[in-house]
Amino acid sequence: MAPVAVESAPVVPANPPQIKQAPSIHPLDPLSADEISGLSTAVRQYVATQTPIKAFKYIGAEAVLPPKRDVLAYLGIRTSPDSEPDSYVEVARKADVDIIDAVSGYAWVIHLSFKESEWVVDDAERLPEGQMPQLSVNELIEAEQIVRNDERVRKLCADVGVAPDQIYADGWSLGYDDRFSEKLRLQQCLMFARFGEDENIYAHPLDFVPIIDSNAKKVIHIDFPSHPKSGLHTSSADYSTNPPNLESAPDRGRIPPPKMKHEYLADHLDTANASREPLKPLHVIQPEGVSFKMSGNTLEWQQWRMHIGFTAREGVVLGTVTYNDAGEVRPVFYRMSCAEMVVPYGSPDHPHPRKFAFDVGEYGMGVQANELSLGCDCLGTIHYLPGHFIGHDGNTVTIKNAICIHEEDAGLLWKHTDYRPGGRSQSVRSRKLIISMICTVANYEYAFYWNFYLDGTVELETRLTGILNVYTLAEGEKATFGTQVAPRINAQYHQHLFSIRVDPMVDGINNTVVESDIKPYPHPTGSAENHAGNGFISVDTPVTKAGGRDYSHETDRRWRIVNPSRVHYSSGLPVAYSVGIGGATRGLLAQPGSWVRERAGFATKSLWVVPSEEASFGGRRWPAGRHVPQTRTQPKDSVVEWSKNGESVDNKDILLFLTVGVNHVPRPEDWPVMPTEHLRIVFKPIGFFKANPALDVKAPVDERSRNAFPSGDIGTGAVVEHANGNGSTQASTSCGCT
Template sequence: MNHPLDRLSREEIARNRELIDDAGLVTAHTRFALVALHEPAKDDVLAWRAGDPVERRVRSLLLDRASGAVRETVVSITGGEVVAQRVVDVVEEGQPPILLEEFALVEEILWKDPAWAAAMARRGIEDPERVRVSALSAGCFDIPGEEGLRLVRCLAFLQKGPEDNIWAHPIDGVVAYVDLIAGRVHDLIDEGPVPIPETSHDYHLDDPARPPRTTQKPIVITQPEGPSFTVDGDVVTWEKWRFRVGFNPVEGLTLHEIGFQDGEGIRPIVYRASVAEMVVPYGDPGPIRFWQNYFDAGEYSLGKEANSLTLGCDCLGEIHYLDAVLHDDDGNPRTIKNAICMHEEDAGVLWKHTDGYNGSVSTRRQRRMVVSFFITVGNYDYGFYWYLYLDGTIELECKATGIVFASAYPGPLPDGSEYPWAGEIAPGIGAPYHQHLFSARLDMMVDGVANAVDEIDVRRVPMGPRNPYGNGFTRQATRLRTESEAARLADGRVGRVWRISNPGSRNALGQPVSYTLHPEGLPTLLADDESSIARRAAFTRKHLWVTAYAEDERFPSGEFVNQNDGRTGIDTWIKADRDIDGADIVVWHTFGLTHFPRPEDWPIMPVDHTGFVLKPTGFFDANPALDTPAPRAAHAADAAPGGSCCGSGAE
């Protein structure tokens, strides 16, 4: 290995399993719930220089499928031994993520249960092959008898044929709580049969009634001279940007040591960037669905759900793919081909000016570097797109698509009012209201590790001696000095942004260099503050959190999210109220969508978008893209001499 943050190789994952086996920790019932690089401490990585020795460590979570016991291990691949291990208290800490094999296991368990078979028979279903079960994370609701059990809660759908879109046929009114270790139904709630929607909505199949359009002409994206970026192992260099790509089972894509060349050196901006958690809380409080809240990172390991991307479908242009090497349930390496897509693309006009005094016409095209991956978690699909721009801007865009989680639609209430918890998206088919809330973890390093955060609001100034004509307005900066002060909400009424600066590094104007986080400011968690999900996903209650860097604070709802009751999240960390003014800080930004499904979202949902932007604010002494070359004319008969269509000289 050449660097402490290099992604795990197949050989390292295989060696990790071998060393754990050699230590006597693997039996026929052992499953590897997580295997990931044990990232070295930040100080150690920053102090490392090419040629220095690298110790490679791997962290694993082992689940005994027979007893339910959980063990955490740390293996030194370099030293060839298990260097740390402990037993996880699943009652106090929570469960490991759901395993791939457990999704298949639940159908077998359910059909052995007489009460489940009877519930299906009451709905006219006796053939197990026609029922597809969605095994869903159980959450933690202080229900007596569930303490310490490894549970999933199961909803079902009817499959009318091998190619049928099952989500169109919800088998509603019944839910099973399944104990995955005992292999039995722990509880079954049956509110009685509800009509199963029968109409097929097979968007993925050819339909004579819906012939494909013939109006679209080809769009061809070519780079005949190849892309402008280079890839050396995990290190990507594009224009003036340089960064390192990582990938792990929980977060999926991570970006490390993001920096921008300014003069002779690379100036650091972000040490580590990722989506550390995402939660999908549903808003139907009824007895069948009140528990529907999914943590796609902590409960399902979103990195494991990465798609193999396809040229022409998922990515267009001159693409460089990276495979993701992860692990299977037995701890052996598995490869997801083309999991990470990298390309550059035109992003519109960078700048433009036609000067009436000197006669010059100047236009430049914006470009961006795109690093992305896509996941599928049950019914929903999500794309994560990191964009780096020529002008120093960093953006994250998350795309939500796939199929909404359907229910049977009960119709209006007896008083004639609209059903309050779901929308009707097709005849007899409902979709509960829900949110998609993401937590971006931004380990900031703006020109160094000593950073601070100011909250910037615009401020109206009343008419008076200082503002005699009433046209004046200004802005107000408030320094967030401690962790408790930095749990903040966005406010579009005052254009609120957060400026992340380095007080010890100054630009040509004597100002601290900084980057500004521009939030969308959409709703945070809508569940009640006293609810289970508000406790477990406390990060969703604020748009901004700022914490002092701590090596063991990587995930905003804690390391063990599955069936965790919420005592290990970011709201508990900030009780220490550590100093964050000119400190090594981590910025956590909550953003996302509130989804009231429409008929247009059915049977497959067009992409919806959410994200945020980080813009340089005095980080540079001037526009860092001034040296962008003039674009060459294309498809134009009147191209300027030399091929430039919008140069900077006078016309």
């Protein structure tokens, strides 16, 4: 898509039409399609009349987070357990628009406010050289066409039997490469071939990596990875993983792509020898409709109330999460989202170390969200919310079904049987409300599921699927830092490290994080204090200063967010919500001083706790910095820098950044498409409620449940109406209550 030519923009009329703001139900509502249109018009007019810019492209548009206290006052949510909500205030609507000057390459941030009936530019900020916003969807798509049109690329492909129309490329941010100027907006293109319609391109990786200038739209360099037959475990003194000079010629012969097909699309599979029988239908139905209510982007379900937002960068965002506890509306979380992630690959030979994508900061999860399909991506009775973002030309791009909301059975909520003769039993089934989004980032799919439960638990489940990033092997070459998942296809070792931003408000905005370690009671067996030697204790340590914390498997370390101003009536401990990341913690494996560690410092700690600060652009939002592409050091606006002064986080308005992830050593079973990997973070109430908050959940019997093999013929699976133990075909109304 061509940049916007300012000189060809329509003349601003003397009385321009009013640009109406879409009706706002909640101050955290995402930008609507109409608002993006209004922002685009205001920016175009401002650039044409107030700047020397001749042509530009829109990169991003986002609503600025308003002050937290203003939002809570607007919604009538209290800020502490012993106070009434602040007096109602109107919340100003502001937005930032990122653009790039198509001539100079400089990036600008345009700050706007909605005043009366239109968007007005407050000021414009030109970013320093080397700082730039995320890559746009348009730029990622353009990358493939740029390399296809390059004569050198065509010649290199022809040399290994790939025709121009068979050339495919995934555009990636350059990562780190100080051989190139910081001011250039660069992508590295991972190359593949497609030899048939809809064929899996990743089965045919090519042996070179072009570098393109996204602004100039041309290839500026081509890298050729090394291919030692013995792999990188070599004692050869002349082998080096150092980046070659830009003028260096490739030091090896060409390697043709693997030609064997590895398909995953159903109509491309060879089913001649298939032995799997089709699954019988399993329907998810709610004959009386859903149990949740929606008002715009605000949702209510089983005492929970929350706002569901969408940004081009984070995708789905949860805000102002409260719980109605016997009539008392209690705040729990102010805002929760996936704020960043990094995917570092483990092969040290150039140019593979450049592969450490920041999928949030460099590309944006929201703009890569899928249009979800009813009955496929989500099962049951579904409500969808759209996602809107700005295109290069300033027009609104809409993902109609970006966010899926539905309910699922969640197994047993609780159960007990009195085993004594004549004793009674009670079973209560759980249910969860799910707010989900699925994103495709080149070869990978990331699915985010925010799950809310009847017992006050909140869970973020991240599912990873899609296709492995692969590179070609020469004949006889070993895959030292990867797995040869198919002949001559190397799936390199890598990590997926997510940074989950949690802005808590557990019974108010001033909270403290407490770290707990489970340890043996220090007194030895036979002592007066621990005669049998079985004692163990939980040792609590409040986190009082900003900084990073490490998970400890040895002590089963866990954290909880407490409000010191309110204590449980019985335990005497402050009300709290736990942060359960033990099974999901992973540390960055790259060495100190490595390129990725210099840029992704957030991934070096399991948990960061920092003071909340509402400065420009809504405060401390991005753990790797606001402007991520091609950074070479830790930005000043990153969680590592926010932690350096050791500011107090004791009973303050705080932010948590949780680092969770997966160390992926690929298996052949991950090819050609990966079975889903699951990653979970769980937030549980600890002394937040007086007792089990789910005691009042009803326990009806599901009248549609049937014995699978009532006749005793276990080979048919036929469903037959049958009598219950009391001779009736009708179920009792109390589940297991006897």
